[in-house]
Amino acid sequence: MAIDLKATNGATSPPAALMQAIADRKERPKPWVDADAFPWRDEEFSARYVRRANYQSLYGMQETGDDVDAVCALLECAPKASVLDLCSGNGRHAIAMALRGRRATGIDVGTGPVQLARETAKNLGLSIDFRLLDLKRISFEDAYDGAYLTCGGFSDFSPADAAEILSIVGRAIVPGGRFVFEYADAGSASRADERSWQFVSAEQSMFYDGPHLQLDERVYDADSDADVFRHFVVPSDGHVREFSRCRQYYKEDAVRAMVAAAHLEPIGSSEGSAPGFKRFTAKRP
Numbered sequence: 001m002a003i004d005l006k007a008t009n010g011a012t013s014p015p016a017a018l019m020q021a022i023a024d025r026k027e028r029p030k031p032w033v034d035a036d037a038f039p040w041r042d043e044e045f046s047a048r049y050v051r052r053a054n055y056q057s058l059y060g061m062q063e064t065g066d067d068v069d070a071v072c073a074l075l076e077c078a079p080k081a082s083v084l085d086l087c088s089g090n091g092r093h094a095i096a097m098a099l100r101g102r103r104a105t106g107i108d109v110g111t112g113p114v115q116l117a118r119e120t121a122k123n124l125g126l127s128i129d130f131r132l133l134d135l136k137r138i139s140f141e142d143a144y145d146g147a148y149l150t151c152g153g154f155s156d157f158s159p160a161d162a163a164e165i166l167s168i169v170g171r172a173i174v175p176g177g178r179f180v181f182e183y184a185d186a187g188s189a190s191r192a193d194e195r196s197w198q199f200v201s202a203e204q205s206m207f208y209d210g211p212h213l214q215l216d217e218r219v220y221d222a223d224s225d226a227d228v229f230r231h232f233v234v235p236s237d238g239h240v241r242e243f244s245r246c247r248q249y250y251k252e253d254a255v256r257a258m259v260a261a262a263h264l265e266p267i268g269s270s271e272g273s274a275p276g277f278k279r280f281t282a283k284r285p
Contacts, residue, residue: 028219031226032158035244040110045243047112049206050090055151061274067150068096074180074270074281075146077102084147084172086135086165086181091117091128093150098126105144107133136161140172147172147179152277154183155248159258162248166262170284179264179282186225186249188276194218207233207243225249255280 029035040046055061062070071093077083079101085094088106090113097104098121106128108114114132121128136157147169154162169179195217202210212235219228226248233241256266264282272278 029228031246035228043111046110050113067273077146081145084144086149105129149181154181183250185278186251189249
């Protein structure tokens, strides 16, 4: 009998059951239904991930300084301008902004990333306001000269949430202020599913503090034009842990329509920080 294995983001299950579930599985996971995002609110997970993730290795991203220079050019923000870093993670972009004379504010939902960002900024003698906030459920009291969302972060949200974020940011920036955000381009989506096993050492793991076998799976859903990524971690204690997230692909015309619906002025797209990513610039009228 097939076992219905749902995305659990850190919950455990016996390895035999996992193997049977993978072998017998008939239904494919639905993006934003059976999976959503990594458990960023979990302090241990988020701290581990942001300390060990190598974004150049994972995505082929630009060096942080080059990326920030490109974002600054699109924002057209002068020195001392106030900029809002959405989903700021370990703070590398906000810190680079501050080093370039901008007044940076970073927000993230994860305790681990925010703590690390604060520590790094303090050690560098930088005054950066890193806040533990959920982007989807806030209203800003301050007005910013510009805002940005890097690392393909727009595609880490469902279309409904992404539309709401555009509206929130539109209210957070001053008239004439710009929002630069990055998304996964629909033209770059691979339609083929992928699955691979690997051995991961304790020092390199983003999902567990010990050596383990790891099954990485990517499933593409053509109906929603989105991926589901699932990582099954098999450590020596015999309990399997599952972590999952989604990535939404967008076409530029759809992005333009979303921007216009949020009462922002579309300016245009450019190459993103990694292959398959595009940047889009919008302006508050």
